[in-house]
Amino acid sequence: MPLRFFNTYSRQLEDFEPRDTGRKIAIYTCGPTVYSRAHIGNFRAYIFEDLLQRHLELRGYKVRRVMNITDVDDKTIRGAREAGIPLTESTAQFKEAFFEDIETLRIKRADEFPAATDQRYIDKMIEMIATLISRGLAYQAEDKSVYFRINKFPNYGKLAHFDLTQLQSTGRVKHDEYDKEHIGDFALWKAWDEEDGDVGWESPWGRGRPGWHIECSAMATALLGDQIDIHCGGIDNIFPHHEAEIAQTEGVTGKKFVRYWLHCAHLLVDGQKMSKSLGNFYTLPNLLEKGYTGREIRYALMRVHYRAPLNFTWEGMNEARESLARIDEWLTRLRETAAKRTGKEKNKTQPGQQFEQALDDDLNISAALGFLFESIRETNRAMDENELDAATATEWLNWWERVNSVLALEPVQESVSVIISTSGVEGKAAVGSGRVIIEEAIPPDVARLAEARAQARLAKDWRKSDELRDELSARGWEARDTKDGQKVTRRAGG
RNA sequence: GGCGGCGUAGCCAAGUGGUAAGGUCGCGGUCUGCAAAACCGCUAUUCGCGGGUUCGAUUCCCGCCCCCGCCUCCA
Structure with missing residues (x-):
C-alpha cells in the first residue's frame, strides 16, 4: 500500500x-x-x-x-x-x-x-x-x-x-x-x-x-x-x-x-x-x-x-504516563529475556508490519499504537509462560528500534535492575536503553537499604520490609519481590 | 450567513456493508506475607437523533441536532 x-x-x-x-x-x-x-x-x-x-x-x-x-x-x-x-x-x-x-x-x-x-x-x-x-x-x-x-x-x-x-x-x-x-x-x-x-x-x-x-x-x-x-x-x-x-x-x-x-x-x-x-x-x-x-x-x-x-486534560497526561510505563516495563523485560541464552527455540510471536502500515494511511497513529500495545500484551504473555526465547526477544527489540525511530519515546534513563538476596548482590542484570548491556553499580545507600530489606524479609519482619521499600521508592528505586529474590529497579525516566 | 471538522464505553480512541482494535480507569481472579509488574476475566446487544437503501448499516444516502474551528493576529 x-x-x-x-x-x-x-x-x-x-x-x-x-x-x-x-x-x-x-x-x-x-x-x-x-x-x-x-x-x-x-x-x-x-x-x-x-x-x-x-x-x-x-x-x-x-x-x-x-x-x-x-x-x-x-x-x-x-x-x-x-x-x-x-x-x-x-x-x-x-x-x-x-x-x-x-x-x-x-x-x-x-x-x-x-x-x-x-x-x-x-x-x-x-x-x-x-x-x-x-x-x-x-x-x-x-x-x-x-x-x-x-x-x-x-x-x-x-x-x-x-x-x-x-x-x-x-x-x-x-x-x-x-x-x-x-x-x-x-x-x-x-x-x-x-x-x-x-x-x-x-x-x-x-x-x-x-x-x-x-x-x-x-x-x-x-x-x-x-x-x-x-x-x-x-x-x-x-x-x-x-x-x-x-x-x-x-x-x-x-x-x-x-x-x-x-x-x-x-x-x-x-x-x-x-x-x-x-x-x-x-x-x-x-x-x-x-x-x-x-x-x-x-x-x-x-x-x-x-x-x-x-x-488537553490532566487525565490525558496521566494516561500518557501510564501507557509509557507499560512500554518501559515491556522493554526492560524484553532486554532481560534477550540477555538470557536458553538455546531453545520457542518463538510464539513475530513482529508484524501493521505499525508502519497504519502510519502509511495518513499517519493513523491510533491504529499504530493499538498494534504496538497488542504486541506488548502478546509478548508479555509469551514471556510469562517462558515461551519467548532470547533470539525472538532480540527480534522484538529490533522491531522496537524501528517503531521508536518514529515515536521517539525511548526512556532517557537506563533502567537498572539488580537482584539482591541475603548474601548481597547476587546477580547483576543491568539493562541499558540501547543494545549494549551496561554494567552499572547501584548507589551505596540503595544497596544498603536493599540488603537490609533482604535481611528483614528473611526474618519475616514485614513491617520493616515495607518501610524499606518506601525508602527505596523515595530514592527513585522500586523493590519487587520475585521468585529469584528481591529485584531493585531504578525507575525509567525521560 | 459561508466554509470545514467532530459526535463510538467513566475518559481517550481505531475501525469495517455482516455484526465493535487499543490505551486509561474501575471491579474480580492467578502470583505475592502484602504489594508492584505481568497475565486472565468482567465493563458499548451498541456506535448523536430521525428517516431511507439493503437479506443486513456504526459503516452508504437524505434530513436534523450538538460541539469546535476558519471567514484577513493565530499551530
Whole structure:
C-alpha cells in the first residue's frame, strides 16, 4: 500500500507521489512567531510534523525540511517596545526558548530555520513583490503599503474553499486599511509607522517591513525551490496565510507551489481552542513544573490523529504516563529475556508490519499504537509462560528500534535492575536503553537499604520490609519481590 | 450567513456493508506475607437523533441536532 495523505487542497486522501523519484522530498513547515513562549498547542503541530518526517524517513525518503521563524510582525514589535528592549534582543530569548522546548519534546530539528529579518530573505521578498507589481498582481496604496490584488489571481480562495464575495469581516482586525481595493487584499509590504520605532528596511516603496505571508513564500522558494512536496501547518493557517502563500508564490513563479497541504487540528482546553488570546494555554515549562516529562507530553500530544481535535486534560497526561510505563516495563523485560541464552527455540510471536502500515494511511497513529500495545500484551504473555526465547526477544527489540525511530519515546534513563538476596548482590542484570548491556553499580545507600530489606524479609519482619521499600521508592528505586529474590529497579525516566 | 471538522464505553480512541482494535480507569481472579509488574476475566446487544437503501448499516444516502474551528493576529 502506498503512503497516502489527506490533502487540504482537494479535501481528499491522495496517494503520495513526490516530485523527485530519487526519494528526496522537500517539506516546509510554518514555525513560531517569537513574541512569547510557544504553548503546547503550537507544539502539537510541530509534533505532528515531526511524526510525518520520521515516518517518511522510516519509509526511505530523504527529507529536507525548513521551518521559518517569524521574528518581525505587530506582536514582536509591540512586545519589544513594551519590554523596552531592541526587537532582536526580544526575539532572541524566545527563539532560544523555542529550541529548548523542541529538544525537550524530541522534535527533530529542521534542516534550516530561516528568520524573516535575515537580509537575504528581505531582499528576496522585495524582489518577489516587485515582480508581483510588474505583473499587475500587486499595487501600492495611498497609505504607502503594498497589497496583493486578489481579484487578479483566479485561484485565490481555492485552498480554503472560500467564495471571495462572501468574505465577511469578523471585526477582529483593525479597520485601518481603507486604501485597499478589495477587503481581501493582503499586505505584502507594510509601510513604516511610528509604532514601528527603529524597525524597518528600505525598499522601492519606502521604509517598511514585510507582510507576514510573503516571508514564507520567499524563504520556502529560496531554500527549497519553486515547488515543494509538502507544506504543513495548523488548521488556522489555511486561511489567509497559506492561501496568500499560494497566490504570491505562484504569482511570481507561474508554477504549482505545493503538492500536498497537510494541516493539523487544534489542541483544545475544556473544549475550546488553546490560544494566547483566550489565555487558556500551557507552556512546556508549566507542565514540566507539574512533574511531567518531555516524553510524557510528547506522547500525550501525539496519540490522537493529527486531523482530529485533541482535548488537553490532566487525565490525558496521566494516561500518557501510564501507557509509557507499560512500554518501559515491556522493554526492560524484553532486554532481560534477550540477555538470557536458553538455546531453545520457542518463538510464539513475530513482529508484524501493521505499525508502519497504519502510519502509511495518513499517519493513523491510533491504529499504530493499538498494534504496538497488542504486541506488548502478546509478548508479555509469551514471556510469562517462558515461551519467548532470547533470539525472538532480540527480534522484538529490533522491531522496537524501528517503531521508536518514529515515536521517539525511548526512556532517557537506563533502567537498572539488580537482584539482591541475603548474601548481597547476587546477580547483576543491568539493562541499558540501547543494545549494549551496561554494567552499572547501584548507589551505596540503595544497596544498603536493599540488603537490609533482604535481611528483614528473611526474618519475616514485614513491617520493616515495607518501610524499606518506601525508602527505596523515595530514592527513585522500586523493590519487587520475585521468585529469584528481591529485584531493585531504578525507575525509567525521560 | 459561508466554509470545514467532530459526535463510538467513566475518559481517550481505531475501525469495517455482516455484526465493535487499543490505551486509561474501575471491579474480580492467578502470583505475592502484602504489594508492584505481568497475565486472565468482567465493563458499548451498541456506535448523536430521525428517516431511507439493503437479506443486513456504526459503516452508504437524505434530513436534523450538538460541539469546535476558519471567514484577513493565530499551530
